[in-house]
Amino acid sequence: ARQSWGYQDHNGPEVWHELFPLANGDRQSPIAIKSSEVKYDPFLRPLSFSYDLTSPKVILNCGYAFSIECDDTEDRSVLRAGPLKGSYRLRQLHFHWGPTDDYGSEHTVDGLEFAAELHVVHWNSEKYPCFVDAAQQPDGLAIVGVLVKAGEHNSPLQKVINVLDVIKTKGSQVAFTNFDPSSLFPESLDYWTYHGSLTVPPLLESVIWIVLRQPITASSEQLATFRSLLCSAKGEPACCLLSNCRPPQPLRNRHVRAFFH
Ligand SMILES: CNS(=O)(=O)c1c(F)c(F)c(SCCN)c(F)c1F
Numbered sequence: 001a002r003q004s005w006g007y008q009d010h011n012g013p014e015v016w017h018e019l020f021p022l023a024n025g026d027r028q029s030p031i032a033i034k035s036s037e038v039k040y041d042p043f044l045r046p047l048s049f050s051y052d053l054t055s056p057k058v059i060l061n062c063g064y065a066f067s068i069e070c071d072d073t074e075d076r077s078v079l080r081a082g083p084l085k086g087s088y089r090l091r092q093l094h095f096h097w098g099p100t101d102d103y104g105s106e107h108t109v110d111g112l113e114f115a116a117e118l119h120v121v122h123w124n125s126e127k128y129p130c131f132v133d134a135a136q137q138p139d140g141l142a143i144v145g146v147l148v149k150a151g152e153h154n155s156p157l158q159k160v161i162n163v164l165d166v167i168k169t170k171g172s173q174v175a176f177t178n179f180d181p182s183s184l185f186p187e188s189l190d191y192w193t194y195h196g197s198l199t200v201p202p203l204l205e206s207v208i209w210i211v212l213r214q215p216i217t218a219s220s221e222q223l224a225t226f227r228s229l230l231c232s233a234k235g236e237p238a239c240c241l242l243s244n245c246r247p248p249q250p251l252r253n254r255h256v257r258a259f260f261h
């Protein structure tokens with residue numbers, strides 16, 4: 001069968017459109033945020049979230065990233081307000097990164113690339129019965145994006161990094177609970193918001209993006225641990241997951257709104 005998608009030259013973001021035509025859609029993510037072109041929207045509200053420490057259940061290496069998967073069978077961890085109507089249930093969180101500390105975020109701000117980016121994924125549990133259905137709808141998902149700058153050691157992140165050696169190969173997973181995803185948020189919850197998509201195939205255009213203005217930091221050693229994960233399964237020739245970031249996509253007929261002046 002044809003190689004599935006990935007991040008190498010032969011199967012990376014530049015050729016995803018061959019298998020996933022939505023790659024050339026008109027509300028693709030990520031985007032390059034230009035602060036001079038965003039519009040302050042006085043009707044945007046502060047973000048409101050409440051996360052239950054026991055929602056996270058496992059951490060897994062899915063081959064193109066590692067993710068902390070949460071129990072989303074009931075409304076225990078939700079995101080509300082901000083640009084959203086109704087409440088969105090926490091599903092999972094994961095990171096994107098690059099081969100060096102110089103780039104690896106997906107969203108960029110005024111041309112600035114960050115070392116990595118955290119995505120906290122939620123789905124509209126008021127309107128849709130499950131994540132898979134919500135992911136097909138224009139208002140189905142809400143993802144909080146947090147930019148990660150290389151710098152100071154990040155101690156809440158270290159709890160996640162400590163288990164990465166146990167999920168080195170694609171398909172491996174380990175129990176991971178008693179964790180508060182908001183421990184990874186920066187102090188300011190100022191955000192930009194726009195309508196976009198998943199940034200991996202199938203690139204579904206179902207995401208209300210909420211990108212926090214203030215980056216968090218992680219040390220170079222912590223970022224290097226991300227790159228030591230393997231995109232190969234156990235028993236296969238080892239290949240490191242050096243980068244899993246999609247470059248910015250055309251804004252087309254979209255506006256980015258700011259919660260702050
Ligand atoms: C925005 N980042 S992303 O890479 O496109 C991405 C993922 F990696 C995800 F894993 C999920 S959850 C669906 C799988 N269980 C998601 F909604 C999502 F949008």
Ligand SMILES: [Zn+2]
Pocket residue numbers: 094095096119199
């Ligand atoms: Zn992501």
